[in-house]
Amino acid sequence: MTDTLWPSREKAWSLLTEFTQNPQLIKHALAVEAVMRQIALQHGEDVDLFGLVGLLHDFDYERFPEIGQHTIEGGKILAAAGFPDRIIRAIQSHVSENHIPRETLLEKAIFAADELTGFIVAVTLVRPSQSLSEVTAQSVKKKLKDKSFARGVNREEVYAGLSGLGVTLEDFVPFILDALKPHADVLGLNP
Incomplete structure (x- = not known):
């Protein structure tokens, strides 16, 4: 389903690349976009809408990294x-400190997809081959328990995201991996 009410992906990409110079943050945006599109497909939702939210969720982070500014600015x-309020609210809701209740599937999806997708990429990058094919739900679960690994990832938010979306870690990790694999080359996860 495509809704012509949404701005184009090209417009979103232009904003992302205007405000984000760090190649890793751009790859993160692309990874979360891919996951959000798959969530939309799975639930019969608007793929373009979900993709835009994934692509833009952190577009302002380099310029406004502080809590209270990130996503607000x-x-x-x-x-x-x-961009319509629906997209803006979903993006702002993925930052817990904004205290915006996540009510819609779109809002729950971006919250669940963001942290865990970033974490799965980090797990992939420490594998000898840096390939998504080596990552399993069990390896992600093990790394989540290791508090010294990827310290910036809020484990409580990972589990809250899973709960809000109504999925388990064992189910959502393979889902994310499947969403990312077609984009592995662009993401640098299939050397």
């Missing part, structure tokens, strides 16, 4: 660029 930029 970005929301102002998105509104000025003509």
